[in-house]
Amino acid sequence: MTVLILTCEEDVTADMVVVHLHESGVPVVRLDPADLTGSVALSGEYVHGSFRGHLSSGGRMVSIGGLRSVWVRRPGSPAGRAAEPSAWLTEESGQALYGMLRGSEARWMNHPDAARRARHKPWQLRLAQQCGLPVPATLITTFPRAAREFAERYPDLVVKPVSGAHPQDPPRAVPASRVPPETDFAAVAFGPTLLQRRVPKRADIRLTAVGERLLAARKATAVNADPGDVDVRFTASAEPWRPAEVPPRVAEAVREYLRSSQLAYGAFDFAEDGDGTWWFLECNQSGQFGFVEVDTGQPIARAVADWLARPDPADRVQPGGADTAVI
Amino acid sequence: MTVLILTCEEDVTADMVVVHLHESGVPVVRLDPADLTGSVALSGEYVHGSFRGHLSSGGRMVSIGGLRSVWVRRPGSPAGRAAEPSAWLTEESGQALYGMLRGSEARWMNHPDAARRARHKPWQLRLAQQCGLPVPATLITTFPRAAREFAERYPDLVVKPVSGAHPQDPPRAVPASRVPPETDFAAVAFGPTLLQRRVPKRADIRLTAVGERLLAARKATAVNADPGDVDVRFTASAEPWRPAEVPPRVAEAVREYLRSSQLAYGAFDFAEDGDGTWWFLECNQSGQFGFVEVDTGQPIARAVADWLARPDPADRVQPGGADTAVI
Numbered sequence: 001m002t003v004l005i006l007t008c009e010e011d012v013t014a015d016m017v018v019v020h021l022h023e024s025g026v027p028v029v030r031l032d033p034a035d036l037t038g039s040v041a042l043s044g045e046y047v048h049g050s051f052r053g054h055l056s057s058g059g060r061m062v063s064i065g066g067l068r069s070v071w072v073r074r075p076g077s078p079a080g081r082a083a084e085p086s087a088w089l090t091e092e093s094g095q096a097l098y099g100m101l102r103g104s105e106a107r108w109m110n111h112p113d114a115a116r117r118a119r120h121k122p123w124q125l126r127l128a129q130q131c132g133l134p135v136p137a138t139l140i141t142t143f144p145r146a147a148r149e150f151a152e153r154y155p156d157l158v159v160k161p162v163s164g165a166h167p168q169d170p171p172r173a174v175p176a177s178r179v180p181p182e183t184d185f186a187a188v189a190f191g192p193t194l195l196q197r198r199v200p201k202r203a204d205i206r207l208t209a210v211g212e213r214l215l216a217a218r219k220a221t222a223v224n225a226d227p228g229d230v231d232v233r234f235t236a237s238a239e240p241w242r243p244a245e246v247p248p249r250v251a252e253a254v255r256e257y258l259r260s261s262q263l264a265y266g267a268f269d270f271a272e273d274g275d276g277t278w279w280f281l282e283c284n285q286s287g288q289f290g291f292v293e294v295d296t297g298q299p300i301a302r303a304v305a306d307w308l309a310r311p312d313p314a315d316r317v318q319p320g321g322a323d324t325a326v327i
Numbered sequence: 328m329t330v331l332i333l334t335c336e337e338d339v340t341a342d343m344v345v346v347h348l349h350e351s352g353v354p355v356v357r358l359d360p361a362d363l364t365g366s367v368a369l370s371g372e373y374v375h376g377s378f379r380g381h382l383s384s385g386g387r388m389v390s391i392g393g394l395r396s397v398w399v400r401r402p403g404s405p406a407g408r409a410a411e412p413s414a415w416l417t418e419e420s421g422q423a424l425y426g427m428l429r430g431s432e433a434r435w436m437n438h439p440d441a442a443r444r445a446r447h448k449p450w451q452l453r454l455a456q457q458c459g460l461p462v463p464a465t466l467i468t469t470f471p472r473a474a475r476e477f478a479e480r481y482p483d484l485v486v487k488p489v490s491g492a493h494p495q496d497p498p499r500a501v502p503a504s505r506v507p508p509e510t511d512f513a514a515v516a517f518g519p520t521l522l523q524r525r526v527p528k529r530a531d532i533r534l535t536a537v538g539e540r541l542l543a544a545r546k547a548t549a550v551n552a553d554p555g556d557v558d559v560r561f562t563a564s565a566e567p568w569r570p571a572e573v574p575p576r577v578a579e580a581v582r583e584y585l586r587s588s589q590l591a592y593g594a595f596d597f598a599e600d601g602d603g604t605w606w607f608l609e610c611n612q613s614g615q616f617g618f619v620e621v622d623t624g625q626p627i628a629r630a631v632a633d634w635l636a637r638p639d640p641a642d643r644v645q646p647g648g649a650d651t652a653v654i
Contacts, residue, residue, distance in 0.1 A: 036469070036519075037469045037516060037517055037518055037519070041469045041470055041516075042467075042468070042469055042519065043466070043467070043468035043469065043470045043473045044449060044466070044467045044468070045464075045465070045466050045468075045473075045477070046452045046453065046456060046462055046464065046465040046466075047464045047465075048464075049456050049462070050456065051452075051453050051456065079518070082517075083517075084517075089518050091490045092488060092489045092490050092518055092519050093518065093519055094490075095446075095447055095448060095449070095489045095490040095519075096449060096467050096469075096489045096519035096521075097519075098447060099447035099448055099449030099450045099451075099467075099489070100449045100450075100467070102444065102447055102449070102450045103449060103450050103452075103453035103454070113440045113443065113444055116440065116443070117429065117440055119422075120422055120425065120426035120429055121422060121426055122371060122422070122423060122426030122427045122429070122430060123426045123427075123429045123430050124426075125373045125378075125430075126373065126378050126430035127430075129373060129376050129377065129378065135373055135376070137372075137373065137374045137375075138372070138373040138374075139370070139371070139372050139373075140369075140370070140371045140423050140426075140427070141369070141370035141371070141372075142363070142364045142368045142369055142370065142423075143368055143370045146370045146372075150372070161419060162419045162422045162423045162426070163418045163419050163421075163422040164422075189364060189368075190364055190409075190410075190411075191364055191406070191409075191416050191419055191420065192363075192364070192369065192419050192420055192422075192423035192424075194423075
């Protein structure tokens, strides 16, 4: 049974995982959907009530029925590197490739439906609440009056994008930033705005979940840190990430979040306040883990490889609940 | 409890359903996400572990917690009609709107995840097979040799797009058409191609499924029909659609298809052969029904209204299986 990795050619994180898979002797096929219909080809036949499908990459052939798991890492746009690329060819190629893979019984990290749903920040916040994770008071609104009223209750606010990254090419991350006092909020009427109570933090927490394994890392906030620097991705810091214990209640809530969201992988960001409480900020279903592994030495790539290689179907995390057989 | 209809302004099909909802006294809010952030506004607050959200359309306010059901009919692109539209504003507005709605407990026709998955033709074919529906022998391939070999086994073939509609603006339906004998198939290497055994048909069947209700219509093939006209959407015909009985085995299989795909609505197309067998061609999760209702007098709009109005949560068809509470 083969592990299929969908990613672009230059992907150091995938390389790290492939090393472990090779060590354990598990067959791996790695391909970029962008290489359809060049070095990547596909074929699937529906005859007499059954399906037989194949993928080929660089001349290597793999049966879709023989896939153990599919890792959706950083796949390119289907047929994006075709000789004559077009929106139509991309649509046809994407439907053919993912449509066939969706009919397989392989385990997904992460399933495309679960991944898409998990990107919705408002949904993340609600799910985190329901799982019992502390969520800082948050407002998403296009009503200036609602924003003003919220700012009266929570004067110390940060503003963030609702959706994550700005869709330019390449996509650009938009930093969370502090809302100055006396902000007018009239512009809220022109686009949904996410306002969140700022958590006075003593550390950032990155919790990487791989199936049932939870690996947490902590980066202490520098004593002389500017309280205006709220987004750890954009602040230089001499503090390294260090391994951290996951409090049992957080572990339980995170596992519930993964079960409910049907994610096999998630990178959770928390802010740790002065009391040691971990406040849920977001869960990125495709978050990077290389920088944490480098700082902490935690075996995250190894955990990913183990999950992908695992033959046990009992651990399947798949959208569709009871109907996984036909997903 | 309110029914929310997401659709564009000019939508006669939605009008038909709204008439029935008004008759039964069920509150309805109809809005087009394209009108964010003009006449449509939203606000959602996550405080103390709970969520309170509101939508407003043309000055009418509705609580997200008070939604009974959401009908995703023909919604425009979020913020598509904003004063200064942009990909970024569309992304932010879509995440805010659908992210909040996904956190509600309303029933969906259809849920966005189920709808997206259901558009994959290769997945449809596999699911139809697994539900026991007869599927004409089909090949989806980028291998010319596989296409040639398939054409030897099944000399009478049609070719169709894998994905459905050509993504031009407005999208254009691509007709299925017959494959001439002696076709070379070399071009298959440049894009995935769907080849399917042509069913010599004596009628087209359109089966509209609304929750548990199945309404089938049949359009007899004209005696002098050109066998090259394989796509009923593109052939003029004096034959009207007439109501048809659904064979019990087909009904059972279609209900299984709906359960597995988690669709509340689906428009199934079949070809009826000389033996009376219904061959599955596709299931369009957003297929039109107005033309069938006009010809047959079948109460499809009424069935949709009844489903949307139904207070019974036991009928919920939602992605997420056992975890619907947090979807």
